[in-house]
Amino acid sequence: MTRVLLADDHAAIRAGLRLLLEQGGVEVVGEAADGHAAITNARALRPDVVLMDVRMPGVDGIEATRVITGEGLADVLALTTFDLDEYVLGMLRAGAVGFLLKTTSAAALVDAVERVAAGDGVLAPEVTRRLLADLVAAAPPAADPSGAGPVVAADGTASAAASGVDLVDTLTPRERDVLACLGAGMSNADLAAALVITEATAKTHVSRVLAKLGCASRVQAAIVAVEAGVVRG
Structure with a gap:
């Protein structure tokens, strides 16, 4: 339960x-x-x-x-x-x-x-895409002028996406595919179907992507995907 x-x-x-x-x-x-x-x-x-x-x-x-x-x-x-x-x-x-x-x-x-x-x-895929597109465009993460990393936003949160974008290049090609699926708002089941892998494998890939990007959730990773321009073709 x-x-x-x-x-x-x-x-x-x-x-x-x-x-x-x-x-x-x-x-x-x-x-x-x-x-x-x-x-x-x-x-x-x-x-x-x-x-x-x-x-x-x-x-x-x-x-x-x-x-x-x-x-x-x-x-x-x-x-x-x-x-x-x-x-x-x-x-x-x-x-x-x-x-x-x-x-x-x-x-x-x-x-x-x-x-x-x-x-x-x-979040339903269509809602995720709308939110990420609208919200990231409306409130992009601010860059630290000193170059030391993301700054804390007015509401007291630091943007994981700001630092995550810099780590996208550390992903393998398969992990980039997974990140693109997250950016499209896909569930684990949808992601597995899109990449022709098992759902268990999809979960493993998602966990690795989150860890590499320093993201606390798949939604944060989706924001990274949008901001980094990682999209499914």
């Missing part, structure tokens, strides 16, 4: 999410009313997935996501009321593997949580 930690500053929303998830066969192992509590509980409970709100008092969802994914505590799925570019891009660059709006259906929410726990992202 997939184990989930809920992070949202509204108790009523947490209660509703708990009910929906538990009815769908997902175990809710804990709750957090702010980012600090989310980090603390993630360290203690080691859930499979943290369902993370973006706007919370004190430590917000972006900072909490950066810590949780940076420490390898859990995968993070953003769940927010606000479909705003700065929030979406901030969460993805902080390491979230995808995002959903709070208007999503119960079935879609449970499916997304299960997919994240299985190692996939949760």
Whole structure:
């Protein structure tokens, strides 16, 4: 059973999410009313997935996501009321593997949580392509004028994509193919079909690409693919 930690500053929303998830066969192992509590509980409970709100008092969802994914505590799925570019891009660059709006259906929410726990992202390919194209064009990672690396964005996140682009040349031809598939928003199953390999092999390749690029999630790698111009022909 997939184990989930809920992070949202509204108790009523947490209660509703708990009910929906538990009815769908997902175990809710804990709750957090702010980012600090989310980090603390993630360290203690080691859930499979943290369902993370973006706007919370004190430590917000972006900072909490950066810590949780940076420490390898859990995968993070953003769940927010606000479909705003700065929030979406901030969460993805902080390491979230995808995002959903709070208007999503119960079935879609449970499916997304299960997919994240299985190692996939949760953005539909067409949505991924639109977001990556629009968001990267609207808010490209800033270069450090000293040449020392990526700078920290206004929301407190550092762009993994900025440094990841510099590492694309370290990938093998097959790994570049995998990165291109990630840039197209493909799931592991779609990637396996496109490259005529098994899904297990696809997962292995994805893990190696993430490690080489220093990306915390496949969505960060997709941003790297777009920014580096690595696309499927």
